[in-house]
Amino acid sequence: MTVITGSTPVKPGREWNIGWTDIGPFLALLALLLIGFMVNPDFLSTTNLGNVITRSAFIAIIAVGATFVISSGGLDLSVGSMAAFITGITIMFMNTLAPGFGTWAIPAGMVVAIAAGLLCGLLNGLIVTIGKIEPFIATLGTMGIFRALITYMTDGGTIPIDRSLREAYRPVYFGSFVGIPIPILISIVVAAVASLILYKMKYGRRCAAVGANEDVARYSGISIVRTRTIAYVIQGVCVAIAAICYIPRLGAATPTTGLLWELQVITSVVIGGTALRGGKGHIWGTMAGAVILELIANLMVLSNFVSEYLVSGVQGVIIIIAMLIQRFSK
Amino acid sequence: MSQSDDLVCRPVLRAEGLSKQYGPVTVLSEVTLDILPGEIHAIIGENGAGKSTFMRLLSGYAEPTAGTVSLAGEEVTFLKPEQAQKAGIVLVHQEILLADGLTVAENLFLGRELMRRGLADDRTMRRLAAEKLSELGCLVSPNALVRDISLADRQLVQIARALLDDYKLVIFDEPTAVLTGEEVERLLGIILQLKDQGAAVLYISHRLDEVQRFADKVTVLRDGKMVGTFPGHTLSQMEMARLMVGRDLAALYPEKSGELIGEVILSVQNLAVPGYAKDISFKAHKGEILGFAGMIGAGRTEVFEGIMGLRPATGTVELNGRTLDVRSPRAGMDAGIGYLTEDRKGKGLLLQERLAPNLTLSALGRFHPGLLMHRRREQTALVDAVDEYDIRLKSFGVNAGQLSGGNQQKLLLAKVLLTNPSVVVIDEPTRGIDIANKAQIYSFIQRLVGEGKACIVISSEMQELIGVCDRILVMREGRITGEVAGDTMTEHNIALLAAGGATATADQGGRP
Numbered sequence: 001m002t003v004i005t006g007s008t009p010v011k012p013g014r015e016w017n018i019g020w021t022d023i024g025p026f027l028a029l030l031a032l033l034l035i036g037f038m039v040n041p042d043f044l045s046t047t048n049l050g051n052v053i054t055r056s057a058f059i060a061i062i063a064v065g066a067t068f069v070i071s072s073g074g075l076d077l078s079v080g081s082m083a084a085f086i087t088g089i090t091i092m093f094m095n096t097l098a099p100g101f102g103t104w105a106i107p108a109g110m111v112v113a114i115a116a117g118l119l120c121g122l123l124n125g126l127i128v129t130i131g132k133i134e135p136f137i138a139t140l141g142t143m144g145i146f147r148a149l150i151t152y153m154t155d156g157g158t159i160p161i162d163r164s165l166r167e168a169y170r171p172v173y174f175g176s177f178v179g180i181p182i183p184i185l186i187s188i189v190v191a192a193v194a195s196l197i198l199y200k201m202k203y204g205r206r207c208a209a210v211g212a213n214e215d216v217a218r219y220s221g222i223s224i225v226r227t228r229t230i231a232y233v234i235q236g237v238c239v240a241i242a243a244i245c246y247i248p249r250l251g252a253a254t255p256t257t258g259l260l261w262e263l264q265v266i267t268s269v270v271i272g273g274t275a276l277r278g279g280k281g282h283i284w285g286t287m288a289g290a291v292i293l294e295l296i297a298n299l300m301v302l303s304n305f306v307s308e309y310l311v312s313g314v315q316g317v318i319i320i321i322a323m324l325i326q327r328f329s330k
Numbered sequence: 331m332s333q334s335d336d337l338v339c340r341p342v343l344r345a346e347g348l349s350k351q352y353g354p355v356t357v358l359s360e361v362t363l364d365i366l367p368g369e370i371h372a373i374i375g376e377n378g379a380g381k382s383t384f385m386r387l388l389s390g391y392a393e394p395t396a397g398t399v400s401l402a403g404e405e406v407t408f409l410k411p412e413q414a415q416k417a418g419i420v421l422v423h424q425e426i427l428l429a430d431g432l433t434v435a436e437n438l439f440l441g442r443e444l445m446r447r448g449l450a451d452d453r454t455m456r457r458l459a460a461e462k463l464s465e466l467g468c469l470v471s472p473n474a475l476v477r478d479i480s481l482a483d484r485q486l487v488q489i490a491r492a493l494l495d496d497y498k499l500v501i502f503d504e505p506t507a508v509l510t511g512e513e514v515e516r517l518l519g520i521i522l523q524l525k526d527q528g529a530a531v532l533y534i535s536h537r538l539d540e541v542q543r544f545a546d547k548v549t550v551l552r553d554g555k556m557v558g559t560f561p562g563h564t565l566s567q568m569e570m571a572r573l574m575v576g577r578d579l580a581a582l583y584p585e586k587s588g589e590l591i592g593e594v595i596l597s598v599q600n601l602a603v604p605g606y607a608k609d610i611s612f613k614a615h616k617g618e619i620l621g622f623a624g625m626i627g628a629g630r631t632e633v634f635e636g637i638m639g640l641r642p643a644t645g646t647v648e649l650n651g652r653t654l655d656v657r658s659p660r661a662g663m664d665a666g667i668g669y670l671t672e673d674r675k676g677k678g679l680l681l682q683e684r685l686a687p688n689l690t691l692s693a694l695g696r697f698h699p700g701l702l703m704h705r706r707r708e709q710t711a712l713v714d715a716v717d718e719y720d721i722r723l724k725s726f727g728v729n730a731g732q733l734s735g736g737n738q739q740k741l742l743l744a745k746v747l748l749t750n751p752s753v754v755v756i757d758e759p760t761r762g763i764d765i766a767n768k769a770q771i772y773s774f775i776q777r778l779v780g781e782g783k784a785c786i787v788i789s790s791e792m793q794e795l796i797g798v799c800d801r802i803l804v805m806r807e808g809r810i811t812g813e814v815a816g817d818t819m820t821e822h823n824i825a826l827l828a829a830g831g832a833t834a835t836a837d838q839g840g841r842p
Contacts, residue, residue, distance in 0.1 A: 200702040202694045208683075209691055215677040218640065219669070220692040221660040221749070279682065 021273040021326055025288040028271070028322075032295050039303045048298070050181055054173075056294035057183035058083075058242040059261060063268040063286045064187075064194045065238025069135075070269050071198070071281030072231040073211035074128060077139040078120075079239050080261035081146035086116045086243040088153045088253040091161050098162040105162075106169050113240045120146070121236020125229035143262070151255040160252040173248040183245045187287070190241060195283040197234075204281075207231060211278025264293055267315060271322035292318070340403060342367050342498050342530040343388070343419070348397035350383050358383045358554045360397070365499060370521065370531045372541040372562065375551035376574050376764035381534050384551070385501055388532070389421040390414035401498075418498035422505055426484045428476045428491075435459035435472035438491050462490045466520050481626060482513040489520065500524055501532040504762070506540060511625055511790075511825060518544060536764065538567040539793070552576055571765050582769050583797035584776040591800065592616035595784045596667075596753045598637065601645030606632035607808040610645070614753060614784040619775060621799030622788040623824045629808040630788045631672060634755045638662040638669045650752065663692060668751030670742055672758040672788070674735070678742045681731030685723070686712045688730045688741060693748040715744035720770060736767025743774060754778055755786045760794060772798055792821045804828050 036043035043049075062079050069076045090113040097105035120142070127138040153159065161169065175182045198204035209217040210227045218224055250257075270276055271292060272285030296318065297311045306314070341364035350358040358380040365371050375381050386392040388399060390408030398405050401417055408414040411421070428437045435456045444451045444458075459472040468486040470479050476487065485505065492500065502521065506514045518540065524531055535541055541548060545562035550573040557573050565573075571582070594613045601610040607629035614620045622630045636643030639656040647654045649665055656662045662669070671677040679688050686708045690697050697708050715721065719740040723733060730738060739759070746754065756775065760768040775798060779785050789795050795802050801815040804827035812827040814820070 196702075202698050202703060205687060205691065205694055205703070209680060209687075212680050212682060213676075215673075216680050216691075218659060219671050219677045220745075221658075221663045222691070223658065223660065 022282070022285070024322070024325055025272050025282075025285040025292065029288045029292055029295070032292060032299070036295065036299050036302070039299065039305075043299065043302055048302075050184075052294050052298045053291055054181045054183050056290045057181075057187040058246050059264050059268055059293065060187045060287050060290035061190050061242040061245070062235075062239050062261065063265045063272070063290050064191050064283060065235035066265045066269045067194070067272070067274055067281040067283055067286045068198065068207060068231040068234045070266075070274050070276060071211045071278060072207045072228050073214065073278030074135040074228055074231060075139065075266070075276075076124060076232065076235050077136065077262045078124060078143040078146055079235065079265055080258035081143045081150065082117070082120050082236070082239045082258075083243050083246065083261060084150040084253060084255070084257035084259075085146040085153075086113050086120070086240050087247055087257055088150045088159055089113070089116050090243060091159050091247060091253050092153065094165055095159075095162045098164050103165065103168040106165060110244050113244050114237060117236040117238070117240025117243070118233055119236070120239070121233040122229065124236070125232030128232065129225040129228045147255070150253060150257065154253060154255055156255060158252040158254045161247060166248075166251060169248045171248075173245055186241065186245055190238065191283050191287050194234075194238075198281050198283055203227070203230065208280050212280070264290075264315075267319045268293060271319055273326070275326070341365055342402065344400045344403075345384075345388065346398050346400070348384065348387055348394050348399065350380075350387060350392060351395045356554055358387070358551075361551070361556050362397075363549055363556075363559055365530045365532060367498070367530050368525055368528045369546045370525055370533055370544060370562075372533045372535060372545035372548045373551060374535065374538065374541055374548060374570060374574055376766060379551040379574070379764075380554040381551055382503065383554075385421065385503055385532070385534060388414070388499075389419055389501060391421075415495060418496055419501065420492040420495065420497045420499070421501045422489050422492045422503065424503040424505070426481070426488055428484055428488060430477040431475065433473050433475055434463070434470055434479070434487050437476055437487060438462065438472075438494060440491075442494075458494075459490070462494060463487070466490055466493075467516060482509055482516075485509065485513075485517070486520075489517075493524075497529060499530045499532060501534070503534050504536060505533075506535065506537055509626070509790075511792075511828065513626070514540070536762065537791075538570050538765075541570065542567055550574055574764075575766055582765070582772070584773050586619075586798075586800060590617035590779060592782070595650055596786075597646075597648040599646040599648075601633065601636060601643055601647065603629065603632045603636035603641060603643045603808075606641075607636070607805075609809055612803055612810065614786055616782050616784055617779045618801065619779055619785045619787060619799045621795040621802035622786065622805060623790075623792060623795050623802050624805035624828050626790060628805040628828065630805050631757055633805075634669055634757065634786070634788065638667060638755075640669075663749045663751070666750070666752040667755065668746040668749055668753070669755045670739075670746050670757060670759070672761060674738050674742055674761075675731075679730040679738055679745075682729055685726065685728065685730060685733075685741065689715055689745050690748065692745055693750075696748065711748065715741070715748075719744050719774065734764075734767075736763040736771075739763055739767070739771060740774075743771070747778075751783065753784045753786065755788070757788045759787055759789065760791070792824050795824070796821065 033044065062083065066076060066079065090109045093112045094105040094109035097108055124139055124142055127133050128135050131138065172182055177185055198207065206217065206222045206227045209220065209222060210224055214224055268289035269286050272289035273282040274286065293315055296314055300306050300308045300311055300314065343365045346362050348358065348361045349356065361384055373381050373384065383392065387394045390411040390413050393409065400406065406417060429440065432440070438459045439455045444455050456472040463470065463472070463486065466486050466489060468483055468490065470483045476484060505517055509517060521531055521533065522544065533545060542562070542565065547559055548562050548565055548570065549559040550557040550570065552574060593616055595616050596614040599611045602608045610633050624630050632641065635641045637647055637656065639658045639662045647656065649667065654665050656665060675681060689712050690708050697704050712726065716723065721737050721740045723737065730741060733741060759771050759775065763771065775785050775787065787795065787798055796819050801813065802819060802824065803810050804812050804814065804824055806828055814823050
């Protein structure tokens with residue numbers, strides 16, 4: 001064993017030590033693009049790719065939040081229902097304000113959406129941390145609650161957004177800035193802020209420590225309750241941002257909005273390289289994971305080999321393969 | 331396990347030129363030894379000397395790259411632990427490897443359940459389990475859940491599990507690392523019993539006093555090579571240590587400098603930790619090394635976890651004359667108490683994480699001047715810590731889990747000291763650490779009190795406490811039963827107070 005003493009100069013910068021878990025998702029993404037091009041050259045067209053990535057943006061934004069929750073050792077099954085619930089509240093609020101305040105109802109509604117997300121996340125977090133309920137059970141409960149609330153609010157039907165707001169709100173989903181669709185930009189900004197928090201701030205260290213080993217974190221003076229709760233709050237805010245982008249797409253809230261999103265979100269996080277049992281989170285891997293899921297669906301639609309009814313099946317196979325790679329790459 | 335007479339003098343097991351390489355690294359080279367029936371053969375060596383590797387080769391957990399193992403004169407190759415077990419070589423692991431949620435009997439027969447007409451024969455298994463356990467002097471019920479029984483009993487269950495099949499050679503891997511006083515004696519009794527039955531025992535331990543007491547032969551390993559095999563009674567502990575390290579050790583314990591002791595830093599009055607400790611009052615002084623002795627379960631760890639805010643506690647804690655209201659570990663650290671847990675791997679360090687994030691985890695506030703973490707400052711802190719505490723590492727990029735036990739302990743010490751405590755509590759400072767690192771840890775403790783801190787050492791090794799501490803408080807069943815210092819600081823006195831001698835029991839009725 002060589003002994004390194006303090007006199008050895010140490011590079012102050014980061015140490016690049018890249019494993020399969022880090023680059024795996026991006027290699028898979030690249031491979032998928034290649035396969036897509038071979039199957040159908042139109043696949044790589046800017047229009048098609050733009051559409052696919054735009055569609056994946058909601059899942060990506062929510063999955064960024066889920067990366068925090070999962071990294072801290074938690075789980076959130078309620079994100080899909082929460083997204084629907086927030087969509088409902090926001091539309092109802094905007095519609096109420098629209099006659100008096102015109103298009104000002106839109107930014108006001110966005111603020112309400114964020115606040116609602118924050119509170120929903122806080123609720124989940126407190127049930128898990130203060131209530132000491134298993135995350136799976138706690139969020140299974142709130143998943144049912146949020147879903148019931150949106151069904152009740154819509155009376156089983158739909159709440160369309162007020163006609164006067166539709167045009168003004170449209171660009172948030174359909175618009176683009178320097179050629180890049182707005183949802184993609186938003187998801188990139190969300191991911192950038194998230195990776196700043198997770199990798200460069202004190203909170204990120206705590207989050208990963210709590211997820212990797214709760215006892216070590218506790219004995220290091222880190223508050224488990226606060227760290228986990230904040231992760232759920234971040235998740236709630238991410239869901240709200242996704243909901244804000246989603247509203248103009250359909251222009252309405254329905255009881256089936258965001259159905260089964262939680263599964264896609266968890267899949268994205270896991271194939272992105274974050275371990276489901278907690279520990280280090282991989283924000284950009286998660287982003288790649290979300291795009292991969294949407295690309296697969298798109299690829300199956302474009303090709304004639306496999307029926308598109310099998311999309312979830314293929315996604316299921318992907319998640320299992322991703323987990324196997326993680327297991328055997330150690 | 332009686333052996334027929336003509337076999338008595340033939341070795342149960344012979345290892346010849348046994349070697350193991352992992353890639354280019356040789357971890358064991360050319361180890362040759364005979365183990366006779368009815369013999370206790372101790373293997374000693376520093377961490378990394380190859381003890382564990384040797385044991386793994388014998389018991390089928392790894393395959394040798396060169397050399398042979400012969401059993402009763404016949405050469406054998408074990409590809410799997412099960413094969414070694416069938417041949418009569420059983421291994422008692424150092425860690426407790428039992429399923430918490432199953433009963434004692436279920437654990438004993440886990441993976442080899444007795445069947446009757448296609449169904450598990452629980453009745454017979456319970457009966458056999460009870461028999462085997464009582465043979466070992468363990469009184470737990472076969473129906474008790476493993477999670478409900480004490481650590482010492484779990485150890486016995488584990489031993490019973492190993493001894494369930496026929497055995498010719500029993501290998502113990504540091505079996506006493508987690509045990510204290512009486513429990514160790516009980517275990518040593520069991521080992522002697524095995525010896526009397528004619529089984530061969532291979533005994534791997536850090537505790538040289540045990541080795542000296544009852545090993546018939548001692549084989550010393552150093553850096554993967556055999557230093558030699560010696561008759562047990564001919565070696566003193568100091569000689570064993572010298573053979574292990576390969577040079578003369580300066581005295582293991584640093585000189586005590588009692589004159590440094592100053593005013594009271596920490597004063598604890600009537601502390602109670604519900605379920606664990608009551609009526610705890612004591613003072614620690616500047617420059618003092620205060621020991622806490624007692625058996626496992628006496629409540630020593632819990633007292634300090636209570637003081638640190640790691641578990642609920644009531645009572646008055648004063649630090650530097652200020653009364654503390656410690657509700658969380660953070661508050662305890664901020665107030666100036668540092669606590670090194672006894673469970674280094676489970677509660678002290680993130681084994682999968684790099685060294686720098688481990689080092690700074692308790693003191694993140696010092697490493698972010700603005701909103702963001704200051705990585706260069708963290709790296710500098712790591713380089714300083716590696717230098718100051720002589721942490722040996724292959725590269726700065728390794729994970730904490732890749733360090734040896736001693737170096738992990740040094741890293742943990744550096745981590746706690748980053749919070750700049752005025753009282754440092756070290757729980758089992760040298761558990762599972764080799765002798766050279768032990769000596770270093772003791773010198774660090776001495777240095778800390780030299781800087782005017784108070785240091786509290788909780789340990790189950792009485793020699794360690796006597797060697798290091800200025801004063802020792804002894805606990806039993808959640809209370810402080812006495813104090814020893816100076817001339818009264820003897821193993822005998824401590825054991826008396828820890829086990830509840832006549833005087834200590836009388837004290838409990840009325841207050842002195």
